[in-house]
Amino acid sequence: MKLYPTIGLETHAELMTESKLFCSCSAKFGGEENEHCCIGCSGFPGAIPSLNKKALELIVRAGFALDCKISRFTKWERKNYFYPDLPAAYQVSQMERPVCVGGGLEIEAGGETKTIRLNRIHLEEDAGKLNHVGGKSLADYNRTGVPLIEIVTEPDFHSAEEVVAYVEKLRQILQYGDICDGKMEQGSLRCDVNISLAPFGSEKLGTRTEIKNLNSIKAIGRAIAAEIERQTDLLENGEAIIQQTLRFDDATGEIIPMRTKEDAHDYRYFPDPDIPPVVLSEEEIERFRQALPELPGIRLKRYVNDFKLAEKDAVIILNDKRVSDFYDAAVAVHNNPKTLANFIVVELLRRVNLGEADMGALPFSPADFADLQRSVDEGKLNRDVRKDVLREMLESGKSPGQICDEGDLWLKEDSGAVEAVINKVLEANPKAVEQYRNGEVKVFGFLMGQASKELKGSAAPATVKNILESKLKGE
Ligand code: ADP
Ligand code: MG
Ligand code: ZN
Numbered sequence: 001m002k003l004y005p006t007i008g009l010e011t012h013a014e015l016m017t018e019s020k021l022f023c024s025c026s027a028k029f030g031g032e033e034n035e036h037c038c039i040g041c042s043g044f045p046g047a048i049p050s051l052n053k054k055a056l057e058l059i060v061r062a063g064f065a066l067d068c069k070i071s072r073f074t075k076w077e078r079k080n081y082f083y084p085d086l087p088a089a090y091q092v093s094q095m096e097r098p099v100c101v102g103g104g105l106e107i108e109a110g111g112e113t114k115t116i117r118l119n120r121i122h123l124e125e126d127a128g129k130l131n132h133v134g135g136k137s138l139a140d141y142n143r144t145g146v147p148l149i150e151i152v153t154e155p156d157f158h159s160a161e162e163v164v165a166y167v168e169k170l171r172q173i174l175q176y177g178d179i180c181d182g183k184m185e186q187g188s189l190r191c192d193v194n195i196s197l198a199p200f201g202s203e204k205l206g207t208r209t210e211i212k213n214l215n216s217i218k219a220i221g222r223a224i225a226a227e228i229e230r231q232t233d234l235l236e237n238g239e240a241i242i243q244q245t246l247r248f249d250d251a252t253g254e255i256i257p258m259r260t261k262e263d264a265h266d267y268r269y270f271p272d273p274d275i276p277p278v279v280l281s282e283e284e285i286e287r288f289r290q291a292l293p294e295l296p297g298i299r300l301k302r303y304v305n306d307f308k309l310a311e312k313d314a315v316i317i318l319n320d321k322r323v324s325d326f327y328d329a330a331v332a333v334h335n336n337p338k339t340l341a342n343f344i345v346v347e348l349l350r351r352v353n354l355g356e357a358d359m360g361a362l363p364f365s366p367a368d369f370a371d372l373q374r375s376v377d378e379g380k381l382n383r384d385v386r387k388d389v390l391r392e393m394l395e396s397g398k399s400p401g402q403i404c405d406e407g408d409l410w411l412k413e414d415s416g417a418v419e420a421v422i423n424k425v426l427e428a429n430p431k432a433v434e435q436y437r438n439g440e441v442k443v444f445g446f447l448m449g450q451a452s453k454e455l456k457g458s459a460a461p462a463t464v465k466n467i468l469e470s471k472l473k474g475e
Pocket of ligand 3: 041
């Protein structure tokens with residue numbers, strides 16, 4: 001019996017707001033334990049919540065970016081459960097009337113394009129964090145109440161590869177939309193993966209399990225593969241799948257049961273009496289739509305159609321929003337999108353990949369980077385020299401102009417200046433000159449090397465060769 005996997009995803013994305021969802025505490029990542037807390041987000045009874053309007057704007061933005069229907073009327077429920085990371089013993093969430101309904105995301109996987117349908121996106125509060133130290137668990141409520149959107153798909157995936165393609169694309173859209181920073185390692189984007197197996201061709205889905213809180217793309221791929229294997233083994237041995245919540249151990253690659261799965265009624269959802277429903281006006285929704293930043297798909301079209309970049313290069317630049325923003329800023333200074341794209345893909349990203357440059361902390365501005373490329377494009381600097389200047393910019397943070405002045409790197413336009421340098425080289429190497437004139441022509445390469453070293457690329461190699469040859473021949 002051939003078994004076929006079906007997967008549905010719930011993605012939690014922390015919104016990029018300054019403050020929490022229902023109080024004015026900072027929503028920033030990190031800080032001293034319990035530094036960003038007040039009576040509201042610490043669950044003291046009697047604190048009056050007040051909705052963060054920015055969070056509402058950002059979820060509507062996510063809705064537009066993912067083709068959802070935006071509900072004008074939206075409301076909140078309390079989801080009740082006890083766990084030490086939840087001081088109020090309930091989470092404010094949305095069950096009946098989420099802000100976004102439906103929608104979809106087109107992905108490419110296994111050489112095919114398909115649309116993953118979304119069920120809904122709702123707004124809720126994040127829980128706190130438990131730090132397990134020396135056999136004790138310490139609660140940190142800095143994250144409690146940070147606004148979160150939960151993006152729920154229909155069970156439309158049938159392989160780990162499709163899920164990975166979806167998460168990568170979703171993450172990019174959220175980042176470009178300034179909705180969520182997408183930092184999975186900091187937990188600001190996490191996925192719950194629901195998996196079931198059924199006989200190939202069967203209409204009915206099998207019993208599902210849910211792996212909670214996967215926080216890297218790699219872990220998502222590995223966890224899905226491990227869970228498909230575990231369920232396959234059980235089913236092939238005639239055993240039943242228990243609907244339960246699981247955890248993936250990144251270190252061992254093992255799937256570990258957490259608890260049997262609750263159903264919605266176990267949470268005793270009820271309307272939050274302190275948070276009035278919201279009615280969004282058409283004007284407000286339209287204003288939110290207008291504020292949606294340029295999304296990666298649109299930026300790709302701009303790069304390919306307007307900038308005439310090869311799609312492959314455009315995709316590489318778009319892959320990291322910081323690179324793409326840097327590129328756009330450089331093009332604004334020096335309007336040569338093609339040479340700047342080449343410089344980024346061939347040189348800057350190579351340094352980044354080697355760990356010699358950090359896109360989050362470059363010691364130079366896009367304008368400096370653009371200036372360097374402009375010097376090359378205007379014929380003032382040899383193209384081969386740009387990588388050396390870039391390396392020095394990374395090391396010293398100096399401007400390209402200063403580096404070229406100090407290093408005498410500008411392309412020497414008059415041959416007199418090149419000649420002067422070659423004369424110096426010939427004077428410094430009388431023995432080699434002698435050898436050449438006695439017919440040992442292979443020393444030419446050595447002299448050429450010395451001259452190039454001295455000129456540091458500030459003259460075209462053909463010019464150097466011509467002048468050197470005529471000098472040696474005593475012309
Ligand atoms: P809950 O809120 O209890 O986790 P939902 O019904 O909202 O449950 O579903 C959560 C996710 O699980 C959705 O992405 C949905 O597509 C997916 N899902 C539901 N049933 C199955 C199934 N049999 N196999 C795989 N995924 C499923
Ligand atoms: Mg769930
Ligand atoms: Zn607070």
